[in-house]
């Protein structure tokens with residue numbers, strides 16, 4: 065379609081959309097989403113691969129097409145003589161049944177359990193588990209945006225868990241007890257930092273200890289200077305606000321819950337309650353070593369990523 069006829073048609077579409085009720089527009093929105101689902105995994109990843117246009121082994125740009133394997137184009141590098149495809153050396157390398165990934169990403173969009181996702185995609189629990197963590201690997205601890213404007217921050221605790229370390233089941237929750245407790249935990253609890261701004265950006269961190277320096281290293285790099293930091297007033301936050309030239313609103317529990325009607329930590333506390341409810345309720349507890357993955361998944365859902373965006377984020 066050329067630009068001129070596209071613009072003409074777009075004007076017509078816009079006019080039609082404006083004449084619709086919100087419910088009718090939602091139906092249109094859903095059919096657009098359904099049509100996007102037709103894109104294959106290769107169509108999704110090929111542009112990302114071509115943008116880099118280099119051998120994943122040696123980064124040379126001298127490579128040629130080298131036949132296809134299961135609909136996926138293979139390449140041969142003239143420099144290092146290795147072959148690869150558009151997923152080699154990404155977190156999605158060597159995973160099979162890629163025709164089911166879109167469906168699986170949709171299960172992740174809906175934050176379903178392993179058992180639910182496995183049953184919908186007709187895969188076994190082990191595969192569902194592998195895909196879940198490969199899909200989240202690239203996103204854990206990686207934040208596309210810094211926080212700015214009104215920033216809310218708080219810490220919370222989850223019980224240390226070794227769930228699934230011996231046998232993979234959703235139900236089993238194993239906890240280290242007594243003298244066996246991991247050094248970084250306090251009374252078998254793991255400290256987690258969560259911070260959001262009012263534009264839906266979110267950062268998180270699993271703290272190795274609930275100390276000012278740990279809070280600082282997980283928060284300060286992601287704060288834009290001259291923002292407003294809202295916290296419970298802990299000393300760590302006073303220091304971070306000073307170092308980033310932020311105005312600091314101290315919401316000391318029991319006293320100032322809201323300052324000037326807009327400064328509070330209720331958004332971040334709502335998100336924390338939502339996260340805890342999801343991992344402890346629906347997910348029946350998660351292994352501490354995978355916490356960063358679940359936080360990444362939670363962030364994706366917080367920013368309403370579609371299944372295709374989940375896949376693209378998983379690519380790296």
Ligand SMILES: [Zn+2]
Pocket residue numbers: 119120121122123124141142143144145146
């Ligand atoms: Zn190479």
